[in-house]
Amino acid sequence: MAFSSISAGKRARQPELEADYNRSPALGYEPSAEVGFIRCLDHGFPTPLARWHCHDEYELHMIVATSGKAFVGDWIGPFEPGHVVLCGPRLPHNWISTDVPEEGIEKRDLVIQFLHAPIENASRLIPELGELMPLLERARHGVEFFGFAEAGERHWHRVKAAKGMRRLTAFIDLMADLARWNDYRLLSSVQMQGADNDAELDQINAIVSRITENVAQSMTAGDFAAELGMSESRFSRFFRRATGNTYTDFVNQVRINRACQLLMGTDRYVTNICYDVGFNNVANFNRRFRELKGLTPTEFRRQAESRFGGSAAEAAKGR
Template sequence: MATPRSRGPELEHDVGRTPSLGYEPAGSYGSVRYLEHGFPNPLVRWHYHEEYELHLIVATRGKVFVGDYIGQFEPGHLVLTGPRLPHNWISTDVPEPGVALRDMVLQFGDAPLRQAAALIPELAEALPLLERARHGVEFFGLSEAARERFGRVRAAHGLQRLAEFATLLDLLVRCNDYRLLSTVQLQSFDDDAALAHISGIVDYLIEHYSESFSMAELAQRSGMTESSFSRNFRRATGNSYTDFVNHLRINKACQLLMETDRYITNVCYDVGFNNVANFNRRFLQIKGMTPKEFRRQAEARFGSAA
């Protein structure tokens, strides 16, 4: 059996955010910090931090890694990442001297927005967006407007910067053309009691994903009939019960494939599948590649060749 080893992301500390890397100096900004950098740059690594980050790629193409998502990016790529969500962008078409400006980034904290939203009703419109950001959100059709707003935020200070940021945030809140990049989330619907029951079941599934359980058992646990459970589960998650469990287990498998050297066969059983062929089939269906190919491509999140 292969020996597990840590392949986790690096935690970014504020002490290392120096102007030489492209950050605004400490004390020169308020609740929204602007960052820009080129490629290559020491900031390009598999990492996470406590803040939200809104990334706009303005030059080069390559591979993007957000949580367990692996995809392609090009100029105009606009993504919001949430707190503690690992991410990295690796450019693959860079000219010999590199590029001076690849990323335009805004960083902002969670607590200030949530505290303000409790007092200012209009800001509460942004709360669903913050929840989506836990999974990473890619926006489409906003690149030009976003770049203009990034420039306005960069040039502004104090209350004017906050106003420019609020305008950009409003664009994101009202954008309906987006996709979540990593894992699945609950969706609100009008039956609060049922949603609470399903939320409890989802928490249970996340904690016990590797165990065997039937929908009938979970329906009984939630105090619903099977048909009611099935209907409410789909409304809350956007997936059937079976699809949700498969997605959850595959996402857990992705984490093991990225962060350990465990054999793929062992990973299959670790996450609750009892048939390797079924595991491989579900993995290909959900991730668009085999577990072996996913592990190979995931190596590139550190900047090595894929």
């Protein structure tokens, strides 16, 4: 089974979209004809599956061997055995092991993939399933769960061993535990925390959409306050209650996350990206970037190239 190779050039920076024709049982996938919307997978490293890619399914990813560097959206960080992450649909990701013996590792990853629509549709008729929706919303940005590895492995083996209705019940048991797990962090981008009522939610969603769709726009908190007929102090309280961030911090996060996308997906100069995302000077951009990501934009781009792994990383260095 052949995967498309990643060559040097701008297109190599984009995640590969994984589809059913990529999913060979020879690589560890369960045959499509034998599973429903919940699919189990385990594999070693190196493998063609370890690449910068995305897919339409959610993916619960558990590392059981080796350590290295993980790439989830615009987040870059270390991993080791016990690392558990839930990625949402179309969120690019890759795990690159750096301590693999010459003969490779037979089993590094335990994975469960599942689709959104069956859960969302069922939740309209089964209110209890609504408990999963906040978890699935968080997964759009990637969620790392701390201290869940032992329970996660037990759940994975139960799901893997079950078929039909028993697989569904084992899967729901796993998801219920994840939905109630409080020790986690979001990995990529900012996350809404909700609002007090539907009208406020509509207002805050409209504001957030304008900020994220026009990152270089210089709208201030005072501008939005005037539009909503609020004082600036009242708007600031309203915005922080709804998003968990001050207006300025939120805008900076959105701009830095957009900068990460440009650093990973284009060859534009860092200076140009600074102005593209709405910062007025490079020094402030570099300072804010380091505060949020722990490294400079140039260092981030250099590290991000290794998300492809192997020869692709070497090809990226040659650009």
